[in-house]
Amino acid sequence: MSYFSSPMPDRQFLWEIFSGVDKDRSGMITANELQTALSNGTWTPFNPETVRLMIGMFDKQNRGGVSFEDFGYLWKYVTDWQNCFRSFDRDGSGNIDRQELGQALATFGYRLSPNTIDMMLRKFDRLGRGTILFDDFIQCCIVLHNLTNAFKQYDTDQDGLITIHYETFISLVLGLKV
Numbered sequence: 001m002s003y004f005s006s007p008m009p010d011r012q013f014l015w016e017i018f019s020g021v022d023k024d025r026s027g028m029i030t031a032n033e034l035q036t037a038l039s040n041g042t043w044t045p046f047n048p049e050t051v052r053l054m055i056g057m058f059d060k061q062n063r064g065g066v067s068f069e070d071f072g073y074l075w076k077y078v079t080d081w082q083n084c085f086r087s088f089d090r091d092g093s094g095n096i097d098r099q100e101l102g103q104a105l106a107t108f109g110y111r112l113s114p115n116t117i118d119m120m121l122r123k124f125d126r127l128g129r130g131t132i133l134f135d136d137f138i139q140c141c142i143v144l145h146n147l148t149n150a151f152k153q154y155d156t157d158q159d160g161l162i163t164i165h166y167e168t169f170i171s172l173v174l175g176l177k178v
């Protein structure tokens with residue numbers, strides 16, 4: 001994602017956004033507040049799983065929300081994803097279709113067969129339209145990233161094959177933040 005990286009905005013700009021999102025003025029942005037603030041532009045509520053994943057990523061003090069100190073990183077993260085999404089939405093339809101998803105994942109360095117890409121499309125196509133929206137695209141990429149990292153820990157010779165004990169597999173899956 002580094003090539004979608006946007007510069008960090010100034011503190012005053014971030015403070016104005018933070019204050020608008022922190023509806024109850026608690027000094028923390030919770031998952032509910034973030035979900036309200038983020039919009040797909042499609043009249044559908046932003047995927048709560050994606051919100052939960054993002055709060056978890058930037059809740060550095062484990063306080064169930066994102067404070068102003070960490071908010072800049074969250075803002076940048078969402079903005080970078082927006083740029084990323086727009087660049088892969090080649091036809092400007094506002095969603096990612098099968099072909100666009102395949103190109104995006106290939107650009108990220110994943111080598112996946114058409115069958116696997118079809119399966120990912122079905123899994124993250126929350127509205128059942130054969131396409132993936134912005135929030136579901138983020139979730140799809142985070143889940144794939146986490147699964148791949150977990151696999152790589154065991155694939156020490158990097159041949160794409162692992163042998164794994166049943167209980168190791170269970171704890172691997174349960175330990176994933178997906």
Ligand SMILES: [Ca+2]
Pocket residue numbers: 022023024025026027028029030033
């Ligand atoms: Ca709050």
Ligand SMILES: [Ca+2]
Pocket residue numbers: 088089090091092093094095096097100
């Ligand atoms: Ca598209």
